[in-house]
Amino acid sequence: MATAARKAPAKSRSDSKSSGLSAPKPADFTKDEELAAYRHMLLIRRFEEKAGQLYGMGFIGGFCHLYIGQEAVVTGMKMALVDGDQMITAYRDHGHMLAMELSPRGVMAELTGRRGGLSRGKGGSMHMFSKEKHFYGGHGIVGAQVSLGTGLAFANRYRGNNNVSLTYFGDGAANQGQVYESFNMASLWKLPVIYIIENNRYAMGTSVSRSSAETDFSHRGASFKIPGIQVDGMDVRAVKSAGDLATEWCRAGNGPLILEMQTYRYRGHSMSDPAKYRSKEEVQKMRSEHDPIEQVKARLLDKKWATEDELKTVDKEVRDIVADAAEFAQNDAEPDPSELWTDIVL
C-alpha cells in the first residue's frame, strides 16, 4: 500500500527561462483539507466504479471513459479555484463534473440516458454542461475543447472579471494542431487560461513515447512563450500548490500557463479497451505505490487525523451517494419522445 511520504515521479524543474517558474512544493494540507480531498476523490472513484458496473449491466451505452486513477488532478485544481472560474475538458469528464459539484444523480442519469440526466438524456457520457457551475463540457472531439477553453478565457478578459479558464486535455490531444493555434492566441492576448495536460501516458493505446516527439509536455508552450510546470498528478497536494501558483499567475495578468499533470488511468481507454498495450505489472505498480486516495488515507492515519473507522464512515457516506445516484439513474424514465425535437435552435 501507499506510503505517505512518496517521492514524486515528476522531477521538479524550472523550465521556463522567461518566467523562472518551477514546480512548487506540495501544499501543506490542514486536517480539513486532507479530509475534503479524501472525500472528493473517493466520490469520483466510487462513482466511476459504479458507472463501470452499470455499463457492464447494459444500463450505459456507447462510449464510457472512466477517470479512475486520475482523481487527484481535478480535486487538487478545484481546491485552487474561486467562484466563476470555468472548467472545460474532453470526454473523460465524469470526475471533472463531480469536482465542479454537478449532481451525482444528474451525471449518472445522463450516463443511463434518462430524463433526469444533466442534458436530459441527449448528451451522454461525453456531453454534459452546467452554466450555473461554470462547467463547459464534456467534448467528444479530441482537442476541440482547447480552443473553446481559450475562448472562455477570452470572455473573461473581455469582461475584465478576473476569472480563470481551466482547460484540460490529454497527452493525446496535445498533438492536435488547434492546441497550438490556441496557445499562440492565448499568449498573444494574455488570456487567463491554465492548460492542464493530463498526461496519463497513453493516447488510447499509443504510449506517449510512440506518439510524441517531445514527451515533456510542460515544454509544449515554449514556442509561444508559455511557461510550463510538471506536476505529480497523483499527489493532490502537489496539484493544489501548482493550481494556486497557476491561478495567481493568470489573475495577475501574465497570460496562460501549462501544467503537465503526470498521472495514470487504471482502466482501459474506454469500456471496450482490453489494454494490451501495457503490462499488468505497470498498472499494479501505480495502484499500489502511487494511488492518490491511498496517499491521503495514509497521511490521515499517520497524523492521527482520522481513524480507520472514521474513514470507513466517509466511505459509507460516499457509497450511499453513489448508490442513490445509481438507483435514480436506473429507475428514472427515458426522455419523452417529444424531446427529440427540442433544443435544436432557440
Next chain:
Amino acid sequence: MPIEILMPALSPTMEEGNVSKWLKNEGDKIVAGDVLAEIETDKATMEVEAVDEGTLAKIVVPAGTEGVKVNAVIAVLAVDGEDIDKAGEGVGEEPPEAEKAAPAPAAAKSEAAAPVAAAPRTEIAADPDIPAGTEMVSTTVREALRDAMAEEMRRDEDVFVMGEEVAEYQGAYKITQGLLQEFGDRRVVDTPITEHGFAGVGVGAAMAGLKPIVEFMTFNFAMQAIDQIINSAAKTLYMSGGQMGAPIVFRGPNGAAARVAAQHSQCYAAWYSHIPGLKVVMPYTAADAKGLLKAAIRDPNPVIFLENEILYGHSFDVPKLDDFVLPIGKARIHKPGKDVSIVSFGIGMTYAVKAEAELRGMGIDAEIIDLRTIRPLDFDTIIASVKKTNRLVVVEEGFPQNSVGDHIANQVSQRAFDFLDAPVITIAGKDVPMPYAANLEKLALPNVGEVVEAVKAVTYR
C-alpha cells in the same frame, strides 16, 4: 447480502461472451480492482475487475463456457464475513424471470414501436412594414454589412468582431472599415491566420455569453474550422439539453469570386444547410444584407452568413430606419409573376433577375423568389408560388449534387406534385472544380441563357 457478479457488457455492441479463464478461485479474498476473469467479447479478450470487496464464494459459470448472456450471474461474492457456503446457495439455478436481467433502455427492448412525430412547425414573422415616406438610400452591400455590425455593436456591448485583417487593415474586403476607429481593439480583434483556432475561441466566448462575429476572409478557409462550427457551435444546445448554446455569427464571402480557381471558389450553402442547429443566411440585396445581419447578430443560435465578393460592390436601396431588422427564415418575393417560379439566393439572383427581363420580352411573366435564408428554408413561400405558377426553376452557383435546388425539387415533388405542370429544373454550377482560365470559369458557372432555356422548357415554349 452476497453480491452477484454478472456477465458484463464490455463493448457497445456485446450481447453475449465466453468465459475464457478464471483468475481467482472459490475462497479467494477479493479487493476492488482485482482481475477476476477473462471474458472473450465480440471485439477482444477483456479482463473483468472486481468492483466490491469480499470473498469469492462461488463460480457459477465455469471457464470455457461459451455464449454467456450479458447480465447472467457468473459468480457470487460474500461480503463482510458472510458464510461463503451460504452465500453461494441457490445461485446458478434458473432465476425467476423478473430477476434475470436488469431493465434495459427502451431501444434495446424493441424496435421503435410508435411512428416518430414530425418536427414541430415554427411560425416566422413577416418582414416589418416600412412606413410610407421612409427615405431609401442607395447603399452597397459592403456598406450595409458594415452598418449592420456597427449598429449592433453600439446597441450591445457583448458584440465583438474577430478575424483576419478585420481591424488595422480595415478588412480584407473592407467590410469592417472604420470599426476599429469607433470601437477600439478590444472589440475589433485581429487574429493570426489560424481559422480552426479562432473559430473555436469564438465559440468558447459565445458559450460564455458573448456574441462574437467571426469573419472568415473567405468561407473556403472555414473548411479548416468546420469541426468547431458543426461539432461545437451547432450541437451544444442539443447536447446540453438546452442549457448552453453558442450565439455566434460566422460571416464572410462565399462562392466564386473571379479567376481565383478551385480552392477559393466554392459555395457552402448546401454544406451548412445540412446541419441541424445552424441557421444559414445568404442575402442578395443590400437591404437584406443589413436587416438579416442585424437579425443574425441578435439570434441566440449559431448563424452562417454567406456573402459574395462580387455582390459587395452592388448598390441597392436600403430604407433609412433606426433599427431595420428582418426575419431569418423568410423568403422574399423579389418580383411577382404568374407563369413560372424562379427560386434563387445570393449571387444566383443576378442570373434570375437578368433572365426575367429577357423572359418578359418573350411574354413570360416570371415570379422571382429570393430565399435569403437557406436554413430554415421557407417552403411555404415556394409552394404557394408553385401552386400559382405550376412551374419551378431553381438557380444557384454551387455544385449540382445534393444542392439546395435538389432539396427544393424533392420537397416540392412531395408537397405539391399535383400542382406541377412540368418537372422542376435545377440550375447549378457544373460538376467540376472551378477552373482558372477565363473561358472555362465562365463555362463552369450558371448563365442567364441556361435560366431562360429552363424557363422555356418548363413553360413548353
